[in-house]
Amino acid sequence: MTAGGKRNRTGSFVRLLLVGGPVALILLLVPEVADPYQTQLLTYGLVFAIAALGFNLLLGYTGLLSFGHSAYFGMGAYTVGFLVRDLGVVSMEAAIAGGVVGSMLVSALFGYVCVRHTRIFFAVLTLALSQVLWSLAFKFFWITGGTDGIRVPQLALLGGLIDFSGNGAYLRFIISYYYYVLAFFLVSVAVMWLIVQSPFGKTLQSIRDNETRARFLGIEIRRYRWVAFVISGTFTGLAGALWVPLNGLTTPDILWWPFSGEIVFMSVLGGFRSFAGPLVGAVVFNFLKAYAVASTEYWQMLLGIVLIALVLALPGGIVGGLAKLSLRIRVRKNDEAMT
């Protein structure tokens, strides 16, 4: 790599710190000001943000729409469930490591098959394969617990440094688990930022924008797509692993394809054309869903209407919409300055 490229990458990392730093500071202060319920909701939001972050490496940066990311989220979650129930793992870090490896293996296998296709066939193939896992989790109830799922207790964090027993354990769990997830979230964002800014990430974007030209440059398109798929699935699997202790239970619902739809929804809500879009979208989606579920029996309808309205009226999502708005304000200011 040239020196110029290196300087560019350092510059982009500085940019991430400039925007991300204040946001991270605000996130650090949340448990101080918000009540435990809000904190817990935000924890869920951050977990889904990691999932959407991984998902968007495929949709936003590689141009492949997966309708089967429930498989990798669920694989992360179920691996944690198996490790805790069958192998007696008590350390959260060990469980996460297992979940990440599990989802990485499955996404490597599924990805190897799926990247032979693009567009609609890719979407249908990812969906079909994710449903294989769903039906197995659903039918082999003596292994997976069927629709009852697998119960996972609150595991000790940081190698037993923080454990949850005695008085006020639940409250302590909510607060410390928030920080725990936040740490994973910040590291994931930084790592993903490095990935999309790296030559590898730029190559993915060139494949997305013009497959034929990329192929003329001698890029092995399928291999790049496969690697992107594995990274994407692994991030989503990490989210699944982090999600289980929070939820206390893993059920086949998170392997079912409508959950894949929710991950797509989050990314589109925030705007999949930008790096931050899926992160914002996941957090907003989670609050939106929580309040919709609390306020009406027909929350699905509400979410469906929001999704349709978004696609028809605001295809850039929240972040895209804001960017457009700020551009318009700046243009107007320029015009005023000119006259």
Next chain:
Amino acid sequence: MDIFIIQVLNSFFYASVLFLLAAGLSLIFGVMGIVNLAHGSLYALGAYVTAWTVTSIGGDLPLVVLLLLLPAGAVAVAAVGLVMEPTLIRPLYKRPEEYQLLVTFGLLLVLEDVMRLLFGGTPLSAGTVMDKLGSVPIRSLYYPTYNFLVIVIGALAALCLWFFIYRTRFGVLLRATSQDMRMASALGLNIGRVYIQAFGLGCFMAGLGGAIVVPSQAAVLGMGIDNLVLAFVVVVIGGLGSLKGALIGALVVSFVRTIMVQFFPEIELAVLYLIAAGVLLVRPTGLFGKPS
């Protein structure tokens, strides 16, 4: 042996329903290039409307009237389709296909709750039709007469659709649009009208599938989402956009499913999804799809 005959009949019964569902999905994709994720929910809507019509209006009316009431679901769903296409789908033709998947996923969420709102959370059945038709003795066992009717309807639907697409003027327009939309448009075809007709017809078939299944299986929430994935398997095996493919695919899925349920019930669904994935790998366009 008797069980075997029953299972073969069951497979044909299920293939009829699945064909109607998958052929609609395939027709809409073939002509308009849209994968409609709400298609399964339209099928469920057809089932609900028919069950509601038969139980609330039908009451104690004679059997013939009840049978005539069955298509109510199909007509209602076609009407929904005719409203949906111009308002929600038409703005998306020029956008990348990801957006079409998203809008139809949004529609799926809306439709699922509309059904919950209109018909409540309890299963709704039109079982009186099936009961009144009685059953036919097959050696030592009895088989519901209604199931034969469904098999006949499925076969008739396949025939009608084939005639429609390959022997009528409307079919020529459909095929022309599906092969080359721009050229058809340049030759003076009203593409908008072809699209709305194709979408309406596809929805009608999904609704009919739901309508004929509901006398033997009650309409429940979520039935559409489950069946959509099976319809996907059918069209992936047969080839998206192919009528013959939808028929063969429906038969393959139904028979494989019956065999699996009989011998390996745990992996029944997994095997179907794996077959679909395998076909996509070996022949991406399905057994009867046109190579792109």
